[in-house]
Amino acid sequence: MSGSSRRRRVIRTVIGLAAVLVLTVAGAGAWFYHRLDTNISTFDAGGVATERPPAPVPTAPGASVPVNVLLLGSDTRNDGNDDLGGGDVGVGHSDTAILLHVYADRKHAVGVSIPRDTLVTVPSCRLPSGDWTKPRTNQMFNEAFTVGDSPKGNPACTQNTVEALSGLRIDHTIVVDFKGVAAMTDAINGVEVCVPNDVNSHNIKLRKGLQKIAGQPAVDYLRARYGFGDNSDIGRMKRQQAFLSAMIRKIQSQGFSLPTLLPLADAATRSLTVDEGLGTAMKLVDFAQSLQQIKLSDITFVTTPWQLSVVQKGRVDLVHPDVDTLWRLLREDRTLDGQSTGLVPEGDTAGPSPAATDGATPAPAATPLSPEQLATTITVVNGVGTDGLAGAGSAAIRAQGFTNVSLGATTGGRLRTEIAYDPPFKAVADQLATLFPGARTTVEPGSEGVTVTLGRDYRPVPQSATAPASRPVPGGTPAAVGAALGAAAPTGVPTGPPAATGPLPSGVPSGIAKNSRSADADPCNDLIFG
Numbered sequence: 001m002s003g004s005s006r007r008r009r010v011i012r013t014v015i016g017l018a019a020v021l022v023l024t025v026a027g028a029g030a031w032f033y034h035r036l037d038t039n040i041s042t043f044d045a046g047g048v049a050t051e052r053p054p055a056p057v058p059t060a061p062g063a064s065v066p067v068n069v070l071l072l073g074s075d076t077r078n079d080g081n082d083d084l085g086g087g088d089v090g091v092g093h094s095d096t097a098i099l100l101h102v103y104a105d106r107k108h109a110v111g112v113s114i115p116r117d118t119l120v121t122v123p124s125c126r127l128p129s130g131d132w133t134k135p136r137t138n139q140m141f142n143e144a145f146t147v148g149d150s151p152k153g154n155p156a157c158t159q160n161t162v163e164a165l166s167g168l169r170i171d172h173t174i175v176v177d178f179k180g181v182a183a184m185t186d187a188i189n190g191v192e193v194c195v196p197n198d199v200n201s202h203n204i205k206l207r208k209g210l211q212k213i214a215g216q217p218a219v220d221y222l223r224a225r226y227g228f229g230d231n232s233d234i235g236r237m238k239r240q241q242a243f244l245s246a247m248i249r250k251i252q253s254q255g256f257s258l259p260t261l262l263p264l265a266d267a268a269t270r271s272l273t274v275d276e277g278l279g280t281a282m283k284l285v286d287f288a289q290s291l292q293q294i295k296l297s298d299i300t301f302v303t304t305p306w307q308l309s310v311v312q313k314g315r316v317d318l319v320h321p322d323v324d325t326l327w328r329l330l331r332e333d334r335t336l337d338g339q340s341t342g343l344v345p346e347g348d349t350a351g352p353s354p355a356a357t358d359g360a361t362p363a364p365a366a367t368p369l370s371p372e373q374l375a376t377t378i379t380v381v382n383g384v385g386t387d388g389l390a391g392a393g394s395a396a397i398r399a400q401g402f403t404n405v406s407l408g409a410t411t412g413g414r415l416r417t418e419i420a421y422d423p424p425f426k427a428v429a430d431q432l433a434t435l436f437p438g439a440r441t442t443v444e445p446g447s448e449g450v451t452v453t454l455g456r457d458y459r460p461v462p463q464s465a466t467a468p469a470s471r472p473v474p475g476g477t478p479a480a481v482g483a484a485l486g487a488a489a490p491t492g493v494p495t496g497p498p499a500a501t502g503p504l505p506s507g508v509p510s511g512i513a514k515n516s517r518s519a520d521a522d523p524c525n526d527l528i529f530g
């Protein structure tokens with residue numbers, strides 16, 4: 001197989017953050033800390049967006065707050081990675097992304113996998129020249145890492161994209177390469193995985209069933225798509241989630257002795273690129289110690305609710321409102337069935353609105369409007385890029401009696417909703433502000449109407465009330481999917497979400513439950529999709 005052919009293979013490298021960091025604990029001498037410090041590479045924080053989601057506020061002085069860590073797998077061929085990945089040095093990609101949400105109680109965690117083919121808005125990102133790009137809509141998620149065409153990728157751009165997508169503030173970003181996967185699995189003497197079928201494809205030979213892998217075979221297992229299950233990217237993500245669970249289980253079983261810790265810490269740090277907040281061994285240790293109480297049974301992996309795109313074949317759309325519910329639950333530090341872990345008081349079913357706590361002027365009370373005012377030209381702009389957001393907002397406005405409502409061009413990266421108005425239409429803007437608590441109002445003379453630009457703080461009401469129904473989620477047999485799309489499903493693209501991997505609490509939305517698996521689940525469970 002040629003180098004270019006191997007280069008085109010979809011790359012997925014999953015890193016065991018919980019495993020790696022938990023084991024980098026106190027006990028090593030000062031000399032070893034110094035060695036680890038020289039291993040770690042950091043990326044420039046200057047590329048992180050200046051307009052970001054608000055940081056969570058502790059419920060009491062000294063109380064813990066949730067932590068969000070973005071884990072990225074890089075397919076860079078730099079620094080000897082071509083020996084493991086094949087191909088030539090080129091632009092670095094990140095086809096694996098897991099957003100790890102560690103709850104404020106430090107006893108639970110959720111890892112959210114974002115499919116690389118998901119169509120998203122890539123916000124403004126910094127280039128190596130120092131210039132910033134313009135936001136781009138309907139881009140594959142993994143394109144964010146390639147902005148700037150660097151062999152090492154652009155972690156800050158991917159972080160910006162995830163923050164704009166989820167409304168969650170990312171505290172730390174960690175990137176691992178092929179060598180990291182190989183070295184860490186070697187350091188713990190292999191990881192037990194389940195192979196769903198006999199594989200003899202693209203130089204990978206594995207037998208069906210449970211077996212232990214390390215080094216190059218571990219890299220191949222995580223990277224490969226063809227020959228496994230249904231050959232899909234979603235299936236590969238399921239396999240990676242099971243692998244990460246097995247890696248955590250293996251490390252926990254070996255204990256925390258220095259002979260176990262030091263080789264793993266050395267292997268991990270030599271292959272990591274991290275934000276400056278985790279740029280020393282001591283910082284990694286401090287963070288690791290905060291995670292030690294999380295049991296395997298209290299870690300859940302979930303893939304963002306998805307469906308085949310009806311706009312771009314071979315791509316993936318996020319499913320609303322389920323994905324919005326997922327992000328909201330994590331922003332409020334709630335479990336997937338909506339239970340509070342301390343950040344949001346019990347009984348507060350709506351949860352706090354970020355925009356409502358950052359100094360916005362409270363919305364004035366609603367006053368009756370005349371028929372002429374209700375006919376004011378109102379333009380609704382999707383300032384996030386999430387499909388259907390502007391439609392939901394315009395439906396909410398029409399429900400209040402406004403008759404001249406239209407949609408503007410989608411933008412991206414807006415955190416707070418903004419209502420801009422021409423001075424004669426102040427009363428209309430005030431009325432609209434009651435629909436969007438915490439929105440910023442600004443005067444734009446000569447605009448001849450009102451423009452509502454929706455931000456991450458906007459919470460659409462349930463679709464049954466005002467928003468148009470979401471597109472049906474294709475599912476079932478390939479024939480059914482083909483009928484739904486008017487054509488056969490593209491090769492390598494899954495036909496729909498699989499069934500849930502195990503019982504989840506009854507309050508979990510179906511789109512989340514179908515895409516979830518517990519970290520302590522049977523490693524062979526639900527691998528028909530991978």
